[in-house]
Amino acid sequence: MSGISLRRQTSRGGDFDDLAAVIAATRETEGRGFGEALVGWLRRHVFFDHSVVFGYRGAARPPMLFETFSPAESHVFVALYQEGPYLLDPFHHAAVERREGFWRMRELAPDRFYASEYFRSYYSQTRLAEEVGFFVPLAGKQALVLSLMRLKTTGPFGTADARLLRDMAPTVIELCRLRWAELPEMSEMEHPASMAKGMQARANEFDRAHIWESLSLTSREMHVVDMVLQGHSTESIARSLGVAPGTIKVHRRNIHRKLGIKSQAELFARFIQIIEKRQ
Incomplete structure (x- = not known):
């Protein structure tokens, strides 16, 4: 019995250490420290293959704030996504509608999502079994989503995993708000100077x-x-x-x-x- 108790105390101590590292990293202004610390803490509880954080400003091109992909994977999950498919992403829609909390893709996707051309032409390239996310409304009409992903080779999140992540959502959301009180300014790539001012204004609305x-x-x-x-x-x-x-x-x-x-x-x-x- 004492051995079991000791293992639990050691595990709990490590969990608190990891959480303390996440909190400390919220104060950084640059670098990957916060994302890596947060992903490390989450992985202590639930396994996932990939993670990415996107910021959303209505229909405008979403900046990528953190990712765990290889360069080849990033091409599909980030570069191709930012070219336009994000506009059809259920996560994008939920974010700009200012949903908050933990959501599974299956809870947000339209009834024919998995048979849609968007799914066949783009989403199937990700080879995901499931994607879940923490949705974080920010100041104004801004929002961000921390996505956790499992590949088909891993399989979808189990019921217990999803329940645990849902319980962790309030903490994850507040940690993300501490790190990103607002989204960074758009770069030229995300907001081309060639766009007309009128189009810029409309791109910032959910329309x-x-x-x-x-x-x-x-x-x-x-x-x-x-x-x-x-x-x-x-x-x-x-x-x-x-x-x-x-x-x-x-x-x-x-x-x-x-x-x-x-x-x-x-x-x-x-x-x-x-x-x-x-x-």
Whole structure:
């Protein structure tokens, strides 16, 4: 019995030491110390393969604040994500809607997310079994998300792991707020000088309709396009807009006719083309 007690005391002491290191690192202004300390403390409790922290300012390109990826992995998880797919990410939507706490991707994703073109064309490249996150609203309309990821080779988070992470969420959120009271200023790469001032203002709002302004779509059609790309089914869109599914089907046919496309794959390709022109 004494041996078990000693092991528990040693483990608890190490846990407190790691937490103290995280708190100390919140005072740093540069470097990876805080992220590494926080990830180290979390890994003492729950295993995960990767972690990344993104900051969100509405529809603007999200800065990456911390990552644990190799250069090759970072290309997929960070560089490609920042090029435009982030706009369709359920985590991005939840962050700019100012959700707070611990959330699993499966709790936030639309009903057809895993069958969406976004999932097939981008998200499947990550080879993740599951992604979970701590959502941290900041001052103004800013927010950040600390994502923890498990690869398919590892398998998804278990129920006990998710419950423990949810219990840890208040501490993790306050630690992140101590380190990042607000997001760093946008770099030229994240906020190109070539963007018009009007577009800059709109990019800071949770409104992606401006992405489709160059096309002859009505405001309702823009909304439908946005929800389709996120992974919402016709029924889900209809419930959200308070109309009949048949009305949404008519909108989708009109959208395809106006854009000269026949599939969701072509719609996603057009979305990426527009984002690339905007950057």
